[in-house]
Amino acid sequence: TQLLEQSPQFLSIQEGENLTVYCNSSSVFSSLQWYRQEPGEGPVLLVTVVTGGEVKKLKRLTFQFGDARKDSSLHITAAQPGDTGLYLCAVGDDKIIFGKGTRLHILP
């Protein structure tokens, strides 16, 4: 059983569409992070959410932390080919535990 379950595993959509990916757990966390990883590169931190119900926006990306602090979502509006990558959720202040990620492919 994975601590963090990310869904879907893979998502391929057309440029301009909206999408949401999810990160779920049965555990409660004090904070949760989202990273993006491109092939051959290390994960890059996008955002950290801390408060239950918190919503953070990063341009066309909207991150939400669940009220119970057990889950999170990432919504991308009007996806672009540059959004292609592996999106990872993660928890931990010192040692980080990553989910398996959602591999997103935006078709031009």
Add this chain to the structure above:
Amino acid sequence: EPEVTQTPSHQVTQMGQEVILRCVPISNHLYFYWYRQILGQKVEFLVSFYNNEISEKSEIFDDQFSVERPDGSNFTLKIRSTKLEDSAMYFCASKHGGYTFGSGTRLTVV
């Protein structure tokens, strides 16, 4: 923007050989980490290092692994006798508030 630098980017080594993976963390960061990612699998924690000592290590980080901060800038991961299953991307990271990962070293054990 400050970066975590890792060298080499690729390393091929024979099974049983020792390898040293090198990292230069961001200069004002105090917490250092190694992670690995086997092809197609998730990023896994190996070890954390603070104040010149290991603060936590995973089950993966057995006696074949060691870390060192030999001077004020470098942070190294040594694998004493490599096995085929050590083939992976190894990421160094440093932290001051948020994490910054390096671009990784792809280790291939043949």
